[in-house]
Amino acid sequence: MTAILTANNVGMVFQTPDGGSVEAIHNISFTLHAGEIVALIGPSGCGKTTLFNIISGLLEPSRGSFAVEGGDNGQSVGYMLQKDLLLPWRSVIDNVVLGLEVRGVPTSESYPVAKRLIEAYGLAGFENAKPATLSGGMRQRVAIMRTLAFDPAVVLLDEPFSALDFQTRTLLQTDVARIIAEKQKSAILITHDIGEALTMADRVLVLSQRPSTVIRELVIDIPRDARDAVALRSDPRFNDMFITIWNDIQGKAAA
Ligand SMILES: Nc1ncnc2c1ncn2[C@@H]1O[C@H](COP(=O)(O)OP(=O)(O)OP(=O)(O)O)[C@@H](O)[C@H]1O
Helix, strand or coil: CCEEEEEEEEEEEEECCCCCEEEEEEEEEEEEECCCEEEEECCCCCCHHHHHHHHCCCCCCCEEEEEECCCCHHHHEEEEECCCCCCCCCCHHHHHCHHHHHCCCCHHHHHHHHHHHHHHCCCCCCCCCCHHHCCHHHHHHHHHHHHHHCCCCEEEEECCCCCCCHHHHHHHHHHHHHHHHHCCCEEEEEECCHHHHHHHCCEEEEECCCCEEEEEEEECCCCHHHCCCCHHHHCHHHHHHHHHHHHHHHCCCCC
16 A cells, blocks of 8 residues: 555644643554545544644644655645635636646646536536525535645645535535545544544544544545445444543543
């Protein structure tokens, strides 16, 4: 398996204005392989956002090393955030091409890429619509298209659906996992939602309380393409894994 992203003994200590320090991440090591979705889940304040900022190249770790295949992290990592951050004055297609435009790709090249994504992922006919006229789920679809349009090596999904209602969120989890598989992308999913991690990921890394380390690695041995977000919830394996992760996050020993 080809490694796309490698974190080796990554640690992060923040200096505080009063001269003290906060150790956010104690030691995290993991590898993301080509085509994989790895979920990071942990208690509130355990350092998920800090790790996300390290992965995206916004922060240098205090210890250890971090590498993304293809070099400069910022260039090879695409984000999808909880807030879709679409530009309200731009149409759907002009939002999808934004990342390409920033990189200087002319519209003669970027529009066909965007049109293919919009058609493939269920928004044909909405190319010229403004974000305000779309539902929350449609806007998140536009956000994933914008992320995929510039062909990043790794897609970072930072609580991507937490602002959506349960039904939309459940449908989009399966959809986005499928889109990532079809585009042969690798992704890291940061989430508080155990069900979301189990629906979308190949592996779940459970993080401890701050300063965080990986306290469990769980391989989800149900093929991704056979996972329906709703049917999965009545699978006994889902329940077992859910309880294991829940106990880890609560700091409880397995029952
Ligand atoms: N710039 C900073 N200076 C000092 N401490 C910081 C800084 N950034 C984060 N921290 C601390 O590091 C810890 C981890 O923060 P982080 O935001 O990464 O957690 P998180 O897991 O994303 O939280 P949540 O689950 O609530 O979104 C927290 O205790 C936070 O207060």
